[in-house]
Amino acid sequence: MSNYSMKDIEWAKINKDVLKSLESPRKSFWVVLGVCLVLVLIGVAAEAYQYQEGLGVALMNRPHFWQLYISNFVFWIGMSHSGTLLSAILLLTKADWRKPIYRFAEAMTLFSILTAAIFPVIHLGRVWDMYWVLPYPNQRTIWPNFRSPLLWDAAAITTYATSSALFLYIGMIPDLAICRDNAKGWRKKLYSALSMGWMGRAREWIAFRKTYVLMACFLVPLAVSVHSIVASDFAMSIMPDWHITSFPPYFVAGALYSGCAAIITLFVLLRHVFRFEEYMTTEIMDKTAKLTFAIAMVWNYLNLSEYASIWYSNDMFEKEVLIEKFTGPYAPIVWGMLLCATVAPFAMAFKKVRHNMWAMFWLSLVLQLGMWLERFQIVSPPLASNHEPWTWAVVWPGLVQLSITLASFGWFTMLFLIFCKIFPSVSMYEVKEMVFHRRHASSRAELQDLDKVKEEMIKTEEGLHHGA
Amino acid sequence: MALKRMIENWSRLRKRDYYEDSPFMWGMSIDLNKCIGCGACVTACYAENNLPVVGKEHYATGHAMHWMRIERYWEEPEGETDIDIKDGEYPERGAHYIPMMCQQCNHAPCEPVCPVAATYHTTDHLNAQVYNRCVGSRYCGNNCPYKVRYFNFFDYWKDLPSPLEMQLNPDLSVRSKGVMEKCTFCVQRIRAAKDQANDEGHPHHVEDGAVKTACQQSCPTQAIVFGNLRDPESEVAKQWEEHEVELGRHEQDKSEDLRGYRVLEELNVEPCVMYLDRVRDTEA
Amino acid sequence: MHMTTANWAVLMDNYLFSLYIPLAATFWCAVLHLVNGKWRYEVRFLMASARALFPLGFVLLLIILFVGGEKAFPWMGGETFGEPLNGWHDRTFFIVREIVLYLAVWGFCNYFFKLQRKEFPHAAAADRWRFRNVALLVPFVYCIYGTIVAWDFEMTQWPRWWSPIYGPYHFESMMRAFLAFFIVSLFVLRMRDSLKRRINDYVFNYCAQIMLALTIIWTYAFFVQYLVMWYGDLPEEIERYHKLTEGPNWFLFWGFFLLNSFVPFFMLIFKTVRNSPYLVLFPAGSILIGTYLERFMWIISPHADDIAHTPFLSSWVDVVITVGVFSVGTFLWDRQMKKDGLYYEGEEESGAQARQANA
C-alpha cells in the first residue's frame, strides 16, 4: 500500500491534465467518431428494414425466437454493471484506488445501459406497441402482466438507467464547477447550469457526501437486482439450461466480470490517449486486475457448478442441451467462451501480466469476447435442443442482426467519445483527495494506533511461536 | 384500484384453479393407433383458421405457420428382438406419427411470461392468445415445451393473390406481422356452439359433438376426439376416464396397460390433450 | 420414513457443524489474510484451534456412513423417487469419496494452520510466500468441497431434485454460522478471561459486519432459489418446496427463514447492535439456531410427508446426540487452545492479571 507514485502531484497539475483532455480533439478522434457514426447509420438502416418487412429478416425462427438481440442485451446490461456497482461498492468499502477510474467507469455504465435498452425494443415483433409494456393509466384499465420477467426488466432498466445517470452526475458536480471556472463560451453555460452553483462550501460538501453515499447504498442492491432480473428472463422459464437456479448470481458475476474487463480496456486507452499515466497507475491496474480475477473465479465456479449439477441431476432435457453445447453445432462458441473467459483470466494470476498495460488491454478484449460468446451460448444452444426433439434446429444470426450488433458497439463508442470531450473522465476532486490522503497518511493517528496494535501482535505471536 | 380489487377478491385469487366452477374445460384425445399421419388435419386447419401459406423461402427459414403439424419419428419399439432387423437398417415397424398442436395446458408456461398478458387462460380453460394485445416479445414461444406457438415474422397476407382471399374465414382475423399465434381449439366454433346453447336456454351445457374442431372433423380415421372434459357424458371425458389419465397430476398413477398419456406432462404443465399409445403387432 | 431417519438427520446436522467449524475457520483465516484484515492477528490462532474438531467430524462421518447407511440416506435403500438413480448415487463411490475427501481436506487445513504458525511479519520471506499461496487455495478448497458436501448430504436426499445454486447457498450459510458460533465462543472466552490475548470489542463489530453482508447474501440466495423454482413450477422442484412449506414441519421452515434472515438483518443493520458484544449475541444465536434448523430441514424435507419431527422436542435422542456432539466439540477445542498455548497455564492467574504482569 505504499509507494504510490502520485504522492507529489500538484493539485493545479491535476486540474490542468484533466481539463486538457476536454480540449479540441485530434484528427484521429474525428475519424473514430466518423466510423462509429457510420456503424450506427448502418444499424439504423437495418432496423428500418426490419421494421418495414417484419422480424423475419433477422432470421430468427421457431424454436429460435430469441437470439442475438437478447444476447446483446444481456451483454450490454452486464457491461453496465461494473461501473456503478464497483464504484459504489468501493466507495462504501472506502477503497481509495477507485478514485481515478470510477468516473469513466460510471460513464461506461450509463452508455452501455443506453445501448442495452435499445435491444429489447427492437426485438419486439410490434415495436410500435412497445409502450404497452409500461403500466400507464388507461381507460380500459389494462395492466401489463406483472408476473412477466420482461416487465421486471422494463422496470429494472428504467430505474437503473435513471439512478446510474444520477450517480454519475452527482459525483461529477464538484468537477463540473472546476470546469465551469475554466471554461468559455457554450461550455461555460453548460457547466454553469450543470454545476448548480457549486462553490465548495463545507455545507455543500457535507450534503454532497451524504447524498453520494446514500446513492451508493441504493445502487449496490439495485445493480444486483437488475442483473438478477435479467437472469430471470431465462431462469424463470422452464427451458432446459435456462431454468437454472444459479443464473441470478451467475449473471451478476458475469456482468461484473465483463464490466471489469471493459474498465480495463478503457483504462488503458484513456491512460494512453490522455496521458493519464500519473493518475492511472500500475498499482491501480494491479488492483483492478486482481478484482477482475476474483470475480472471474466466482463466475467460473458458478459456471462449472452449473455444468456439474446438470450432469449430476440426470435430467434428460438438461443433459441433452449440455452435451449438444459441447459437441453440437454451437460447440465452437462454447469452447471459445471457455477458452476466453475461463482459461484466459488465469493470466491475471501473474504480476507480470497485471503490470503490463498492453497485455492487460488485449487480455481484457479476450475476456470481453469470451463474455460476449457466453451470452450467445446462453441464448441459442438451449433453444436449439429444447424439450421437443422434433423442433431441434440450429440457426445462426443473419446480416440484419449482425449489423445491429455492430451498430451497438458504434453507438456505445460514439456516446463515450462525446462524453470524454465534454466531461472530465477522471475525477479531479477525488484524485486530489487521494493525493491528500497519501500525503498525510503517515501522520494519521488511527493509522499509528493500528501499527501499534500490529507490533504488539507480532511480539506475542513470536513468543507463542517459539514457545510451542 | 387494482389493489382494491385484489383485496376484495383475495379468497378467489388464492384458489389454485381460478375457474373451478366453470362448466367448460375443452380437451382432446388423439388415438395414435388410428392416426395414419396423412395430414388432412393440417390442411383442414389451414382452411379453417386462416393460416398463411408462407412459401418455400419462408418455410426454409423456419417460418411456417402450421398450427398443427405431424411429427414423424423412426424409432423402433423398445425391448423387441427381431429376426431380420440388422442395426435397424429399415424401419420395419413403420413410422411414428403424432399430430402436435397447442396442448392448451392448464398450467401453461407461456402465460405468466407474457409482458402484456396477451396470452391468458379463459374461463373455458383455453389458453387464449389475444392478437391485438400481443407486442411480439416471443417469450411465450420460448417457454412452450411443445414449441407450438407460431410467430408472424412477416406480413404473410400482404401479397395474397386475388381471389384466394375470398376463402378467408370471416369468423376470425388474419394476423399481422409481429404477432404470436397458435392453435385455438377452433375457438370460433366453440363460441358459436356456446352462443347457440345460450339461445337454447342452457348456457352451461353444450351438447357433446356440437363443437368439432376442423382437424377432428376432417380426420379420415377419426383419431381425434374433442369435447368438454367437465362434461362426464362427453366422449372425450369418457376416454380420459377409461384410460385413467387424470388432470392435476404430472405422473399418472395407473396401469401400464392403459394407453393414455400426455406428452411432457412430467413438466407439470397440465396439457388438455391426451394421446393414446401407438400400437404395433410385435408378432407380425 | 421413521423416527430413526429423523434422528439420523439430527446427527448429520451435527456432523455438518463439526465439519464446518474447522473448515470455515480455515476459510476465514485465509480470507482475512488475503484481504489484509489487520484484526486477523487477534483471532487467527483461536480459529486455528478449531481444527481439533476434525477428528470428531470424522468419527461422526464414519458412524453416519457405516451405521446409518440407508437410514441416513434413503436412496441407498433403493428409494429413487421415480427416476433411475445416476452414477453419483452409488453406495461405494459415495462412501469412498466422503472419506477420502474428508481426510484430504483435514490434512490440507492442518497444513494451512501449520504454515500459519510460521507466518508473521518478521518471518522468512519464503515461509510467508508459501503461506500466501496456500491461503490462496483455501477459498477454492472451501467452495468446491462445500459444494460437494451440500450435494451429497442434502441434495442427494431427493435424487430428482437439483439446484446449481444450492452449493453456494449451503456453504455461504455455513461460513456465516461459523462466525455466529465464533462470536458466542469469543463471548464465553472473554467472560472466562484467561486468554493470553485480549479480545477487543471491534472484533465483534467486524464479525457482525461480515455477518450482515452474509445475511443479505443468504437471503438473496434463498430467495433466488425459491423464486426460480416456484415460478418454473417443475414438479421435482416445486414438490420439495411444497414439502418444506406445507409439510408437517412447515413452521420449522419459516422459522429458520426468520431466524436466518429477518432477525439478524433487522438487528445487524443497527450500529449499536454491531458494536456491542452483548447485543450481537442475539443475531449470532439466531443465526446459529436458524442454520441448525435449515440444515435439518433440507436433510429431512424429502421425507417430511411422513415425519413430523421437531428436533429436540420429538425425541430425546436428538438432545443426547446434539448435547453430546457439542460437548465433545467444545472440550476438544478447549483442549486444543490450551495445547496451542492460547491460555495462561497457571490456574489462579486471570488473563487481566497476567497481562498486567507481562506489561
Next chain:
Amino acid sequence: MAQKRNQDQWTRRAFLKAMGLGGAGSALVLSGCGDTDIINNVDIEVRKELVEPNVDPQDFVRPGVETWYASTCRQCPAGCAVHARVREGRVLKLEGNPNSPVNKGRLCAMGQAGLQGHYNPDRLRKPMLRKQGELVEVSWAEAEDALKKHLGRKNRKLAWLTGAVSGHQAAIIKAHLDAAGVSEDRFFVFDTLPPAVGHAVNESIYGHMMPKYDFGKAELIVSFGADFLATWMSPVHFAAEYAKFRMPPRGTLVQIEPKMTLTGANADRWIPIKAGTEGYLAKALASLLARDSEYASRLPADVLASIKQVNIDEVARITGVPAERIHKLRALLTTKRPSLVLSGSSAEGTAHGAETANAIQLLNVMLGNVGATILPRASSPFPDLEPRMGGWRELAQLADGLNKGAIDTVVVYGSNPLYQAPKALGFEQAWSKAKMRVAFSMFPDETTMASDLVLPIHSYLEEWNTSMPAYAAEDGVLNIQQPVMNPVFGPESTRPFGDLVLQALGTIDGKYRRWKSFADYIKESLLAMRPALKDTFAPTVKGQTAEEAFLQGALSQGFVRIKTGEAKTLKAEPAVVSLPAKPPSQGAKFALVPSPRLGLWDGRHANLPWLQELPDQIAQVVWDSWVEIHPATAEKLGVKTGDLIRVSSKQGSVEVKAVVLPSVRKDVVAIPLGQGHTEYGRYAKGVGVNPYRILDPVYDKQTGELAVYATYVDVSKVADAGPLVTLAHGDLVLESNTSTQAGREIVKTVSAKQFNRTEKEEG
C-alpha cells in the same frame, strides 16, 4: 324455372341414351321439375345447420349466417361427398358429408384444398385460340364459334381424352361421340393412379374390375404395394375402413413394397422388397400354402401345378426378403383369418404386372378370402354412369391413332398427358400431329397450353354434375354435384363444362337443344331416374310437389342410391402363374420408384399452395422434389441430405436433391410424383422434377399398361446444394434430427397383444 314438356320431339330410347340411362329398362316417367328454393331444416351431424339446395345464392345471402350445401369433391376420382360452408356468397370450407358411404363425413387434405383450386389466382378466365401458332385470348363468342366449328359437326376423326370420369359427364361425352358419328372406342381415358392392371386382373379372376373389400372383417391385411391409405382409389374411405380394422380385435397389416408408402408407414411389418419381384414372393407364399391340402384344394389343378416348384431360398435371393420372413409370413397367413391380400401399384407396375397381380390374388383364393373379405358387386342398372378409369394403354392407343392420322381432332378434359407421359412414349409428337386440339380446362397446364382451343371451365364448386366413386363403398351410389356459389370470376369468364358440350351437341343434333344447360339436363335426368332409386324424398313442406321434394332431398343429401340387383356370389377363376424363372438382372443400377403422394397426387394438385406446403408424410419435404436414398446407399455414394443428385435412365436424367431416409430399399431410389411442371401457374411451374419423364417404355405384356416401376437408373452426386425445405428445418436435418425422440417418449408404442387384452370392442 319452367319445364317444357317436349317429349314428343324424339323417341324415349334416344332420350334415355342421351341421358346416360340406357340400361335402366324400367318405365321412367318424366315429370315437371319445380324450383328447389324451399328452405328446409336438415341436420348435419348434430350441428343444426341449414342445408340448402342452391339455386341463386344471392337470394340467400344473409350476412353473418353460414349456409351449408351438399356437393361432391372432385379432387380425385374417389368421389367423396362434401358439405360446403358458404357465407356472404363465398365458399369458405369443405367438410365431409357424414351420410356418404364413401367418406362418412371425413375429408382428406386434397379435398380440403379444393377451395384453393376454386379460388386459384391462375385459373383461366378467358378462352384462348391458337392463331399463327400462338395461343391468344379471344372472346367467348369467338370461342363458341370455334367450338361449334370443330366439335359441332360429324367428324369420324374425333377423339376424346379425359381423366377418370363417370356419371353424367361420361354420358354426355359418350353422347357427343355418338352424335359425331364416332364409336365409343374413341373415348380415351387416361389417369395415372387408378390401378389399371389390377382392374384388368380382377376382371379376369372375379368377373368384376373392382370387387368389394371388407377391411373390418379381415384379421390380417397383406398388401403388396397397395397404398390404400393415400393413393389407392379411395383413400378417405379406406382410411376409415382401416380405422375399423384397427379396432379391437386389432387386425395386423403387413406391407410389402420397395419404398415405404403412407400405408407402409402404418404397417405392423413393413417388408422392403426388391422392385418388381412381388410376384415371386406371392408365388412362393402360394407354394408354401399349397403344401396344406386345405389351401391347395381351392385351386384348379393347372394353377396348382404352376406354383408347385418353388425354391424358397432362391425366392429370398430374388426378392431380397429373408427366407425366414417368408416362412413367418406364411405362418401369419394361416393363423390370422380371414385375411385380405391386396395388390397395388408397385407390384402391378412391372413388366409382369398382370402375372404378379394374378399371383397375389391367388393367395386370396387359396386362403378362402373370396366371399369372406372379398365380396361381389351388384350390377348397376345404369352402366353408362359407371366410372371409367382408363390407363396408359388408352393413351398409347390415342397416340397411335394420332400418329396414323386416324384421329385429327382431340378434345381433352381433366387429363394432362403432356405432363405425365414419359418422353419415351413420344406423346408430344403424336399430340402435335392433331389438327385440332380442344381443351376444357381450369388451369394453364401443359396439355392445355399445347392445345388450339382452350375453353376455361367452372370449378367443381360452380357447376352441376353427377359422378360415381372410383371405388364404390356401396353399390349404386350416384354423387350429385351442385354449384355452391356463383362463379368466382363471373359467368362471363368461365363456363360449365357440361353446358359447352351440350352446346356442341346441340349443333350436331337438335334434340340436345332441349336443355338450356347441363343443370337442366342433370335435374331432368335425376327425376327420370326416380323409379330406379332407393331414395324417395317425400314432400316435407305444404304445397311442395313430389318433384320439388325429390330434388330438394337429393340435393340436400348430396347423392342418391340406385336400386341395384342382388350381388351374385363371387366366383374366382385364377389364371396359371406364368412368371419367368427370374426377373432380368439390372446390374448395379437402382430401381426408380416414382412414388405418388397423398397431396400432390399425380401432379394435378401442384398448383394448390396448401398442398405444396403440406409436408410429404414420409420425407416431410415441402415445395420441392427430392430423391429418397437409403442411408447405406448414401454412404456408399458419399451423399447426404440436401446434396444435388443426378438420376439418369436410358431416357434421360433429372437433377434433384437427396433425402437420406431408411424407408427405401438400398437398391431403390424414389422420386415422388407431382412436381416438375413446365406450366400450371405460379405455384407449380418450375418446382422440382417429374420422374415420369425419364421412365423406360416397358409395358406389362398382358394389359399393355406402362410398367411404371420398371425403370432402372444410375445415381451420382452432382453438388452440395444445402438443406432441403422440410417440415423440420434447419441444419439438424431429417435423418439426424427427426429420427429420434431422444428418450422423450413423445410417441409411445405398445404391443397389439396388450391392446387386444385391455381394450374392448367399441359398440
